[in-house]
Structures are given as C-alpha cells and as structure tokens.
Amino acid sequence: MAKHVLILGGSGRIGSSVAADLLAHTQADIVITGRTISTGINVRDRLGARVTFLNLDLGDRENLRSAISGSDLVIHCAGPFHYRDATVLQTCIESGVNYVDISDHSSFTRKAMDYAEMATNAGVTAIVNTGIFPGISNSMVLQDVEQLDEADRIHLSYVVAGSGGAGITVMRTTFLGLQKPFQAWIDGQWQTIKPYSDRELVEFPAPYGRTGVYWFDMPETFTLPNSFPVKTVITKFGTIPDFYNYLTWSVAHWWHPWMLKQKPVIEFLARVSHFMTDVTDHISGIGVAIRSEVTGQKDGQPARSCSTLVHENTAIAAACGTGSVAQLLLSGQLHKPGVWVVEQALPTPLFKQTLAERGIQVQRQAS
Incomplete structure (x- = not known):
C-alpha cells in the first residue's frame, strides 16, 4: 500500500x-x-x-x-x-x-x-x-569529522549562483538573515558576529573557483558545536555574480537595523533582488557549491579533511x-x-x- x-x-x-x-x-x-x-x-x-x-x-x-x-x-x-x-x-x-x-x-x-x-x-x-545548506552540508561535515581522530575546527562555506532557481521566499530569507548580530562558536566560546562581515576568498570547484564568502547566520552555526566537540565553527555564504555580495554587504552595514526589521522593507529588497536575478541567471546559472573543511588530529599528527559538492540547480539540490x-x-x-x-x-x-x-x-x- x-x-x-x-x-x-x-x-x-x-x-x-x-x-x-x-x-x-x-x-x-x-x-x-x-x-x-x-x-x-x-x-x-x-x-x-x-x-x-x-x-x-x-x-x-x-x-x-x-x-x-x-x-x-x-x-x-x-x-x-x-x-x-x-x-x-x-x-x-x-x-x-x-x-x-x-x-x-x-x-x-x-x-x-x-x-x-x-x-x-x-x-x-x-x-x-x-x-542543501543546512542539510547536505551537515552530512558533509559529519563525513569529514569521521575521517579524523579528533576535530578542532570546522569551516563550512557555500556559494549560490544568482537566484539558485528558488523563488522569492529564499530572497526574503537572505535579507532576514541580516537583521541582527548572531553568536558563533570561536576558540571555545560564543562570540558576537555581525552578519555579512569578514569577507574571505575560498576556492570552490569549477565553475566557481575563488569566490568571496561572508559570515552568515545559519543553523549549522550552533548545531555543529552541539554535535561535535570542536573549538571553532565558521559558516560563510556568498553569491555570484560578485556584485550581489557587495550589494548585500552594503545593506547589512549601511542600512539602519530598524529598517531591516520592517516587513515592507524586506519585501522590497526581496522583489528587487528577484527581478535582478531573473536577468543575471541566464549568465551566472543557478547552481550551488559547498565546501566543508575540518582540521584536527589523526594518528597523533595534524590532519585535515575537505569535502566539496557542486550542483547545477540549487533548488533541486x-x-x-x-x-x-x-x-x-x-x-x-x-x-x-x-x-x-x-x-x-x-x-x-x-x-x-x-x-x-x-x-x-x-x-x-x-x-
């Protein structure tokens, strides 16, 4: 049945x-x-x-x-x-x-x-x-942790091309994630992090290559420290084309926090972004890449395990x-x-x- x-x-x-x-x-x-x-x-x-x-x-x-x-x-x-x-x-x-x-x-x-x-x-x-993130990303981290005798640091980063093939709800989610600082587990203690800060260039598999990613408030930021006895968990997110990163950064850093807590403002940003990606998706594609890097100890020596995944359609992934x-x-x-x-x-x-x-x-x- x-x-x-x-x-x-x-x-x-x-x-x-x-x-x-x-x-x-x-x-x-x-x-x-x-x-x-x-x-x-x-x-x-x-x-x-x-x-x-x-x-x-x-x-x-x-x-x-x-x-x-x-x-x-x-x-x-x-x-x-x-x-x-x-x-x-x-x-x-x-x-x-x-x-x-x-x-x-x-x-x-x-x-x-x-x-x-x-x-x-x-x-x-x-x-x-x-x-996909969270989700598949969590399992990638688990797989990397299992390769080591002791894990100390998790660095999890993601990049999405254009809209990722998702609807306007995902656009809303991105801007909602900029509303306030969040707590991240760094060097064995919870520290306050400003969203979309500390740009870092990370090497993803083709076709993405070296791409800018930023701190972003994700469930993995607090679930991974609860799941694994590590000292640091970093979760960073970015988009391509790269000018979307700069636009998002400017909203996170230049707009008054009060504005980002207003539903009409979030709706405006989401709809403008969705309109823009309707144009650029034809150039950038709508794929996703994830990179998980776990460092720690294996057989008494420093060790590293790194996993990557690429998919041509973020929504399908x-x-x-x-x-x-x-x-x-x-x-x-x-x-x-x-x-x-x-x-x-x-x-x-x-x-x-x-x-x-x-x-x-x-x-x-x-x-």
Whole structure:
C-alpha cells in the first residue's frame, strides 16, 4: 500500500522540487499545499497523477490537523522559517506522524528542538534543516569529522549562483538573515558576529573557483558545536555574480537595523533582488557549491579533511537533501524518535547511498 506524504508549501519552487524527487525515488502518493489555487493546480498537473493539491493556509489549525492526521509523513517547505513557530511539528507529534522540514534559520531550529522530549515519548522521528545548506552540508561535515581522530575546527562555506532557481521566499530569507548580530562558536566560546562581515576568498570547484564568502547566520552555526566537540565553527555564504555580495554587504552595514526589521522593507529588497536575478541567471546559472573543511588530529599528527559538492540547480539540490531523508523514513531505514538535525540522525553510509541514487557526488581530500 502506497504511503501518503503531505508537503506543506509543495506548490512553491523548492516544495515542488521535493515532490518531484519523491516521485522519482519512492512510490508515495503526495499532497502538495499552497494558498494560491491556480498555482497549485498548475504544479499538480505538471507533477502527474500521484499528486493532489490542497488549498491550505497554515493558520487554519483545524484543516492543518486534518491534513496531517491522514499522512504517513509531513514535509514542511512553507518558509520563510524566520516567521514560523513550531505548530506544524507539534501537531505532527500529537498525531503520531513523522516530520521533516527544509528550515534554514537558527531561531526556528531552536524552537523545534524544544519538542525533542515530546517527540521521543510519542515515537515520532522529526528531522529539521534537511535541504542543501543546512542539510547536505551537515552530512558533509559529519563525513569529514569521521575521517579524523579528533576535530578542532570546522569551516563550512557555500556559494549560490544568482537566484539558485528558488523563488522569492529564499530572497526574503537572505535579507532576514541580516537583521541582527548572531553568536558563533570561536576558540571555545560564543562570540558576537555581525552578519555579512569578514569577507574571505575560498576556492570552490569549477565553475566557481575563488569566490568571496561572508559570515552568515545559519543553523549549522550552533548545531555543529552541539554535535561535535570542536573549538571553532565558521559558516560563510556568498553569491555570484560578485556584485550581489557587495550589494548585500552594503545593506547589512549601511542600512539602519530598524529598517531591516520592517516587513515592507524586506519585501522590497526581496522583489528587487528577484527581478535582478531573473536577468543575471541566464549568465551566472543557478547552481550551488559547498565546501566543508575540518582540521584536527589523526594518528597523533595534524590532519585535515575537505569535502566539496557542486550542483547545477540549487533548488533541486535542496530537494535531493530533503527527499533523501524522506525516502529513508518512508522505507523504514531511518527511525530515530526525537527532534534532530541531519548530522545527528543520518548515518554517513545512508547519506552516500541516497546521494549516489540521485547522481550527486561529494569529492573529498585528506591531508
């Protein structure tokens, strides 16, 4: 009997990509949700007969609970997660339904973690931050940590070309991440960092090469120090073309913090950026590259393990991360009641297996 998957926000760019991934790698029947009926119907028709559309607002608690209770797995793709509470997760736990999300902000991750004991007691497996970064990036770090006897420092960096093939929600997420300083684990203590600061040139695989990246508030910034006994965790993000980096830097450093906390301002910035990337995507592409570097000790000597990944479409890569976790939950290969981030729940052999099935390779270097 086919499993039933509910994808909240499934009519959006990333949500529909997750649906496409599950159609390719599972036999599940899928319900996608959204607030715009015409968009939802178009996406449903494009994805095929195993997909149905449900017009649903997450604020409608009664219909949300009804949709969740009829599912074997819920995948939450309805961002921006800066604005979300943990209602969906709580409802899944109360309904005994496993949960996955594509959340990408530390504030939401912290809210979700508060439900760990509740999920454990209910026998529900909930895995957050399952996309590309966070998500696949976390598993790359885990793989590098496992190569060493002792890890001291994690440097995780990402670069996205243009819009990354994602919708305007991702643009909102970028500017929401500039709103305030955040805490990072440096030299064994939490230190305050200004977003989009301390530009660093990092060598990514072709076609990106040497690219500028900046401090950015990501869930990995606090989850990796909780997962691994390291002294330093650095998370940096950049875009190409490089002039987008300078525009984002100017917003982070020259605009008054009060302005960045106003929803109309964030909406304006997101829409202008989306318009600009509609033009430049044809030149830059919409791909992504991730680089994980872990340094520490191996056999009593200084050692380093570095992993890289490149994909031509950021939205599809994110869907591969989420789809992999969902596939393993549906098949029963992954079962770990509680609320977890990816590096705490997904063993490296399963990570490598599901990525190989999707034709994605992680390149690794050790020294």
